[in-house]
Amino acid sequence: MGRRIIALTIKEFLALLKDKKSRTVIIVPPLVQLLVFSYAATFDLNRVPYAVYNEDPGSASRDLLAAFTGSTNFREVARISSNREIAPLINGRKVLLVLHIGPQFTRDLLLRRPAELQVIVDGRNSNTAMVVLSYVRSIVTGYNDRWIERQGLPKSPARLVTRFWFNQNLESRWFIVPGVVGILTLVVTILVTGLSVAREREQGTFDQLLVTPLRPVEILFGKALPGFIIGLGEASLIMLLAVVWFEVPLRGNILTLYTGIVLFLLSAVGVGLMISSLAVTQQQGLLGAFLFIVPSIILSGFATPIANMPEIVQELTLLNPLRYYLVVLRSVFLENSSFTLLIHQFWPMAVIGVVCLASAAWLFRHRMH
Amino acid sequence: MRLRGLMRKEFLQILRDPSSIAIAFLMPVVLLLLFGYGVSLDAENVPITLVVEHPSAATHRFTKGFWGSNYFDPRQVPSIQEGVRSLLTHQANGLVYVREDFAESLERADGGAIQVIINGVDANNARLISGYVEGVWNDWIRRESQARGSGPPMPVQVQQRIWFNSEVRSQNFLVPGLIAVIMTLIGALLTALIMSREWERGTMEALMVSPVAMREVIIGKLLPYFVLGMGGMGLSVLMAVFLFHVPLRGSLWLLSAGAALFLLTALGMGLLISTLARSQFVASQVAIIATFLPAFILSGFIFDIGSMPPVIQGLTHAVAARYFVAILQSVFLAGNVWSVVLPNALALMAMATLFLAITRRRSRKRLE
């Protein structure tokens, strides 16, 4: 049995790697995508363009505005002097926000009346708007503290001290890069396995395999191993890049991490082979792979939290191996989670993998065309 | 007559073969349903642990703000150990630590500190949660100051006005963006599949040897699928407005014009890929790699383009979805903003022209 599997595995590797083009397709796009997407996919904002509409002649408003000019998150692009000018700037996306300071600002402050900073934000992308507002608030809070200090005003009865665990400076990249690692592992594994059976069916060699003494289990092993090994290699490579290049801290245990990787690859290879054995042509295989990859990325918690989804969609994500894998990656990378803590992420991947592999093996012989 | 013949043939094939109808109509519906509901950045009922070591009337005045908020799903525990455990096991995303000496410290001049710990792994979500906590805290401190008769706790107050999306629903911008992503997919899939079908069945050879010009073959392919794609687009817009209640503030006419331009670009790209790639298999592979992930990540549909590094920003200009996302988000939420629509429409037009021109140049009536 072992010898036959080895013969099959060697053949699969040769078929995959002998051709320069397919070798390139497996290696280059994932690395390019890791770089591009890791830089592109961030919710952090910088150099946000804003306009100032300052009606106040006093010095307080100048101080406040100086705090914005001094921040790298903001970039002043216009000063306006009437309400009418606001709409064209925001509508045309020239600025994301307008800071409006009324004529009474300094006076109100000095009279210890609440002074208002009006912030008009473009809400077309509501998430960006929320992030911008949180930036604005933190600048204003800093200004308030300084003002209270300088004027010797009574302090507030309590302070709020917020700390962010695992990601002190709230770097989006620390969250996104492990996610990209997960996505790319999925894409590569599915691309390698998703066509392997369909390609052979199209070329007629699969019939040839079925009439040899190979048992479905052996075919399954032979087909799964290359995807598994390539996936493992590629996942290790892009993780290395994530740590070395993007400086994402790897705080957890490598063994725990690799348990997660192995189980995820098991499920991804399983899904890939199942798609592949369902498909009659490579085109169908490709389409199937695609139709699996797209929802599993969107419903994985990669960009938007699963907790925000409606109940029913949340339950649907339980079928998505990427969902568990992302949790494992992020927990091990950033939170140093223990093996036992992640056990509930591990077993669903194992179940998905085993079920898919079993159905793939059954389909080898039962899929008609 | 030749063009009409080609188009009639294509329509008949569409009617006979349900797969392209499924791609054009069923796929947008399913994807939009799934993603429209699935993709949301609005955190609600965030699980949070309130560690109150010594509950009293004073701590209750503070914590009741959490119990009353839609944003939080709080749980109160007496010890910090328990609180930290809930954070580590992902049972809670954050914890608010109210110490034993909370009530006394309020009376001291420098005030006490309320510690908040938030799981920062998902930085964006963490920032949102931190903002919600701050909101609860602000309310509390205002009430507290009023009760004591001291001055305003915050000399400068931020008064925010969020235009176009005052209730800050992320679906309002995600759903229009999704339409762009989904239509990118569909445009590429439709064209990659139809061209390969002609080649695989050997009918391309028969078409080429008839006296049709290549221009007619291209238009004959493009137009039927354009109509089909517009149908899918219309369906998506209807779902956005009536199912997801995204306001449509601009004119439907402008939206359709933008959609038409975009679809032309997407179909043009599909045609170009399948023309350039020798093997049809490679064509669909390229179509898949070059469409979905770039449209998802580089279009500005969810991640802000202005904040990307300059090189990546440059790259986004090659993603057609980027222009359409800008048009969609503006026309849906802001109205007919010509200063946004025009340049983006021009960019789309340029891309469509480029794709079709290259396709035209490269697809000579040759089999090589």
Place this chain on the structure above:
Amino acid sequence: MNDNEATTHHHGSPPDQVVLEFKNVSKTFTAGKRKIKALDNVEVRVPAGVITGLIGPDGAGKTTLMRLAAGLLVPDTGTITVLGLDATHDSLAVQASIGYMPQRFGLYEDLTVQENLDLYADLQGVARDQRVDRYRELMRMTGLAPFTSRLAGRLSGGMKQKLGLACTLIHPPQLLLLDEPTVGVDPVSRRELWSIVDRLVREQGMSVVLSTAYLDEAEQCHEVIMLHLGKLLGKKPPGEFSRKLEGHAYTVRAPGLNKRNVQKKLAQGAGVIDAVIQGERVRLVMDSTERPAIKELLEGSDDALLQPVPARFEDSFIAMLRSQTSKPKSLAPQTDFNQRRRIGGGDNKVIEVHDVARRFGDFYAVKHVTFDVKQGEVFGLLGANGAGKSTTFRMLCGLLPPSGGQLRVAGLDLRKAAAAARARIGYMSQKFSLYGNLSVRQNLNFFSGVYGLHGQRRAAKIAWALQQFELEGQADAVSSDLPLGYKQRLAMACALMHEPEILFLDEPTSGVDPLARREFWLRINELAEQGVTVLVTTHFMEEAEYCDRLAIMSAGKILALGVPAEIKQEASSRENADPTMEDAFISLIQADEEESESNG
């Protein structure tokens, strides 16, 4: 074949008018690292108003020549003139005045017959008011009138072929190019196509260029262009090709000797160009007019009868190919084959098929078929594409479950049999299913590996395969780059690595050149003599003669089952006392049609 004197008359066009001219044309393709010269400096002039045949084995450059003439390819060098126009620069004008039917007929299978006609009428710019008459004429000519609303994909192979022809004729072309229009089509449809084409030439003065791999069809052409590996071997009337070999051809009858044995001995004899089984005799072509010493050739068989016969076109073709390639070696016995325990006596049924049917949706691909194959027998399944022979074949190999009936191979149902049972069979499919991007040696490595060979035995077996199938020079070549004949050999080597007792061969000779086919059958004979049971499907009628027994299939049914001679005997009549297998096939199909008509 009948003599087509009529085609030599020139209607309408002056006899020296040329409709197609190739001057100095070369065309090269690249496949992987290899450059293939598809056409090498070809000079051809095709006269108007006649049928010109384009003959050559697969890879000879026939399709390339057709596509160049249709303006679908641009030549590397040289000029092509079609109807006075330059095919490269005025390709649109050329395409407006020619008709071209590509290999798969260019039909949209999801459109109806009528819709296909409408499309091509639109594309060809046929005016609306002319269409009704034109359609009627074409439908009458092709006999498709009752089927206009049927989807083209639901037509039989022969009907598709006629519809494809009708579509190219919708705007009557001056020059008609037909690329292998008769491949895989049943003999009845082949004859019908030829009569349609004949009539077009005779009545309308159309010029036709037709490529074919069937050598007997060459004799129906006015002139034949013979191509081999991109080179022009000759261009003259078919009779002139064979004239050179007049007096070289004989038939041999050796009573008491197995005809396969006779053929094998003759084929290896000195001075023999060709020896093929033909009915109960062996057709022999010698390299000189000297009467062969039959006794020596047959090693002392006294009563062999030698009878001179007229030379055929095929003889000259084989002679030409033979002069360029070496003679095939006979297959040396496999190492321990002879020691192998035979499954039983001579009457042991190795394959049993009882009342087997296979349904796809509401369509029966195989209708209640029953036959069996004895050990050591070469059994043929003969029929056109779509007759159900591949479906039967796949069911036997356990690749497809039957919808009803019983199948037994070596006493087992392969679909449920243990893996070890499958080690006893060898399988070679239609497409020579090899791993295209693996080298020859890697393919052999793989197949020997999955059959559990290892170590010394594996190395020895691979060496045996490389040597026996003359693949040593190609051992490290990528197999998809190999010429078709080599692919066939490699596929067969792979199927034989584990010395199977039963060999399943699906269309093993389709597309390969006549020499490779002869070589292939020689090897099959060797295997059969060693006790291997062989089940083979083919659509070449003459290959039926190589089988011990055969089943003729059409539309999912077995029309006749038995020894070739018996089957032919049943078809003999007063007009045709010694029918060929093709004649027998046609009469069987006609009888079947009459029967089904009378049954309603």
